[in-house]
Amino acid sequence: MRKIIHIDMDCFYAAIEERDEPSLRGKPVAVAGKDRRSVLTTANYEARKYGCRSAMPVFKALELCPHLVLVPVRFDHYRAVSAQLRAIFGRFTGLIEPLSLDEAFLDVSELQSAASSVAREIRAQISEETRLTASAGISSNKMIAKIASDWRKPNGQFEVKPEQIPAFIAALPVGRLWGVGRKMSEKLAALGVATCAELQHFDQIELSRRFGKWGLELWELCRGIDERPVTPDRTRKSLSSEMTFAENIRVLPALVGPMRGMLEGLAEDLAAHHADRVIRALVVKLKFADFERTTAERAWPMLEPAVFEDLLAEAWKRGHDRAVRLLGVGVRFEDPQEQQQLEFFGDRAD
DSSP: OOOEEEEEESSHHHHHHHHHOGGGTTSOEEEEOSSTTSBEEEEOHHHHTTTOOTTOBHHHHHHHOTTOEEEEOOHHHHHHHHHHHHHHHHTTOSOEEEEETTEEEEEOTTOSSOHHHHHHHHHHHHHHHHSOOEEEEEESSHHHHHHHTTTTOSSOEEEOOGGGHHHHHHTSBGGGSTTOOHHHHHHHHHTTOOBHHHHTTSOHHHHHHHHTHHHHHHHHHTTTOOOOOOOOOOSOSEEEEEEEEEEEEOSTHHHHHHHHHHHHHHHHHHHHHOTTSOEEEEEEEEEETTSOEEEEEEEOSSOOHHHHHHHHHHHHHHTTTOOEEEEEEEEEEOOHHHHHHHHHHHTSOO
8 A cells, every 4th residue: 555645844935934033933924025026935824814825916915914024035045944854755765756845745655654653753853953844644645645734734744544535535625636726616616516526426428528638637536546656856857846826817927026036946956956967948837727738948058037038928928818827937958868879979970
C-alpha cells in the first residue's frame, strides 16, 4: 500500500517574516511589492480575517485592512528556508516531489513506521530547526493527501486511510477536487451537482459527452482515484513557476506585478541551481477561468523581462477577455545529451 504525505507550510513567506521580526506577531501582515499597484504574494491568518488574499492588489488589501503591515518580498531568503525543508524531507525518503517552495509530496511507502508518525516527526523537525509550522495530509494517493493537508491547518495533520476514502470523498464539495474551480462548479451546479457523491451518479459516457477528456478525469477524481506516482527531480528539461490566484484576474495589467515577482524567483533559482544549463526558450502559460490553457513561447537564450511581458500579452489576447486563474512563467533548457552530440559532430571532419 502506498503511503503519501503532503507537507504544506503555513503562510510560508509571512511566517518567515514574523519569525525574523517578532514585533509583527499578532498583526495583519502581507508580503508584497513596493507600490500600491503591486499584488500580495501571501497574507498571514490575521490579514485573511479581513479578506486579504494572495494576488490581491495592494490598494484593495489596504481598503479592506488599513492597518495591514506590508513587508517586501525576499525570495532569496525564502528559497534558503525551502532548502532547509528539503534537507529535512531527505532524511526520510528520496521520493520527494516539490510543488513549490512551501509544499511537497513525499512517498514513504518503504518505511516501516506509520505514515502519520513520519509526518508528525517531519513537522516536529521543521518546527525545531526553522521555527515555522507545517500542516500535513496523509493518504494512499496524492490527491487525497493534498486535500487532507488543509483539514487541520494551521500546524496540524489529518490522515485518510484507504478504507475511509469513499466516505471522505463522497462528502466533499466538488470544488475541492483538483481542476474544479468556480466556472466548473457552476456548470456542475446547473446539473444539480454540489458534492462528489452527486457527481458519482454520472457514468463515464455521460461525463465524457459533456466535458470531453476532462469528464473522464472527473469520473476518477470524484471517486478518490489517483494513480500518479510521486516523481522526484530528474534532469530538468525546463524550470518554471506557477501561481494560482485566490480570485480570478480580469485585466492584463494586474498580471504584470505577480509575473515580475515570479521572474525574480526564477532568476535566483537559475543562478543557484542551474547556472550550467543553456536556455533554449522562454515560456508564459495562462489557465483561464474555464480551465482552458494556452502557452506562449519564444526561442530566447536568456531571461529577459520584456520578452516575458510580450509573451504574457500574446497569451492574454488568446483568452478573448476571459479571466485568468493561473499564471506560469518558465524556461526550456537545451538537452545536455543533444548538446554534447551536436558539439561532437560539429568537431568531425567531413
